[in-house]
Amino acid sequence: MSVQLNRRQFLTKTIVAVGATMVSVSPSMAMLSSKKTRQEHHITIRDFEYAPVTLEVAIGDRIIWKNEDIAPHTVTANDESWDSKLMSQNDIWSMDVTADMRTNYYCRYHPAMKAKLIISK
Amino acid sequence: MKLKYHLITIATLIAFQCSAFAKSPADLNDLEIAHVAYIADNIDIRYAHLALAISKNPAIHEFANTMIRDHTAVNKQALALLKKLGAAPKDNFLSKKLLVDADSLVNEMSKLRGKKFDRFYASNELSYHKAVNQLVGESFIPNIENSEVKSLFQAGLKIFKAHESHADMMVKKLK
Numbered sequence: 001m002s003v004q005l006n007r008r009q010f011l012t013k014t015i016v017a018v019g020a021t022m023v024s025v026s027p028s029m030a031m032l033s034s035k036k037t038r039q040e041h042h043i044t045i046r047d048f049e050y051a052p053v054t055l056e057v058a059i060g061d062r063i064i065w066k067n068e069d070i071a072p073h074t075v076t077a078n079d080e081s082w083d084s085k086l087m088s089q090n091d092i093w094s095m096d097v098t099a100d101m102r103t104n105y106y107c108r109y110h111p112a113m114k115a116k117l118i119i120s121k
Numbered sequence: 122m123k124l125k126y127h128l129i130t131i132a133t134l135i136a137f138q139c140s141a142f143a144k145s146p147a148d149l150n151d152l153e154i155a156h157v158a159y160i161a162d163n164i165d166i167r168y169a170h171l172a173l174a175i176s177k178n179p180a181i182h183e184f185a186n187t188m189i190r191d192h193t194a195v196n197k198q199a200l201a202l203l204k205k206l207g208a209a210p211k212d213n214f215l216s217k218k219l220l221v222d223a224d225s226l227v228n229e230m231s232k233l234r235g236k237k238f239d240r241f242y243a244s245n246e247l248s249y250h251k252a253v254n255q256l257v258g259e260s261f262i263p264n265i266e267n268s269e270v271k272s273l274f275q276a277g278l279k280i281f282k283a284h285e286s287h288a289d290m291m292v293k294k295l296k
Contacts, residue, residue: 048283070198071191071280089194109187110283111290 040064043115045073045087045107050115057097058120064094073109077102146215146260151270154261155199156210157219158277161253162192162199164223165246171230172242181239184246184291188284195277202273236295243291250285254278 038060044051045067057063065075067087075084075093081102084093097119107113149157169185169192176182203209226245233241257278265271 047279069280070194070276071283072194086190109183109190110287112283112286 038062042066043075044068045075045113048073048107048110048113050075050105050113053115054118055115056118056120059097059099061097062094063097063117064092066090066092071110073107073113075105076108078104078106083108146256147264149213149215149261149264150211151265151267152203152208152211153213153215154265154274155203155208155270156212157215158257158261158274159196159199159210160216160219162196164219165249166192167223167227168230168242168245168249171227172238175231175234175238176242177235178239178295180291180294181242184243184287187287188246191280191284195280199273199277202269206267206269240292240295243288243295247285247288247292250281250288254281254285257281 039058039062041055041057041061041063043055043063043065045065046069048069048071050065055063065084065087067073067089070089072086072088074086077083079102082095082105087093097117099119101117101119103117103119105115105117146154146157165188169188172181172185176185199210230238230241230245257274262271262274262278265274
């Protein structure tokens with residue numbers, strides 16, 4: 001009887017110790033997982049417009065453009081620092097957001113088509 | 122007067138009446154309308170190639186290349202749709218007239234050089250797209266029977282309206 005009680009005590013103490021350890025490390029784990037979280041954003045090119053025309057993104061996010069128009073388009077930074085090159089109908093192009101990237105962009109072939117990204121801090 | 126050549130031609134065609142064929146563009150059937158659109162696209166592609174050959178203006182070249190890309194894409198889509206429907210575009214009075222007029226205009230444009238060519242090309246592109254857009258929007262789309270053909274023309278009209286705006290920007294820059 002005294003041996004079984006000791007085993008129970010031992011198990012109880014072990015469970016409490018493990019639980020206390022998990023509580024102490026969980027905030028750190030949460031921070032790690034939030035740093036790794038990356039969002040995907042989708043922009044549709046349709047009827048000679050980028051939709052949405054203004055998009056808020058975070059550093060590390062991925063932006064995916066899809067051309068749904070019959071006419072070919074591009075997704076080109078105003079300073080041409082990034083460029084999808086020609087996108088035919090149903091073509092997809094993606095890019096990851098960086099801190100120093102140019103945020104205004106347009107279509108090389110149809111200069112009235114303009115849009116912008118807002119990088120949140 | 123020459124700069125308005127195409128606009129007058131298209132306006133005349135809209136009012137044209139002939140007892141042997143369809144009386145107006147609104148009387149054309151879907152396959153005849155598809156043929157007119159195909160010819161109109163090819164005419165603009167032809168003008169664009171002429172611009173690439175004669176003009177030295179980078180903005181004219183960019184516009185001309187866009188015309189070739191876009192009109193080629195529309196034609197490819199139109200032919201694919203007709204193939205799917207088991208049909209072929211049908212020649213008609215309006216297609217024939219457009220081709221005759223285009224030949225005359227190419228002859229006139231090819232004699233020009235420098236800024237005279239650039240201004241003529243830009244003005245003609247604006248007039249041509251305005252006239253074709255009016256024809257497509259007011260005579261063709263309301264009368265097309267097949268829903269897929271109608272959708273294609275509606276999508277095409279959006280493209281050609283963007284071209285009209287682009288041509289307008291070009292005309293203003295060249296003044």
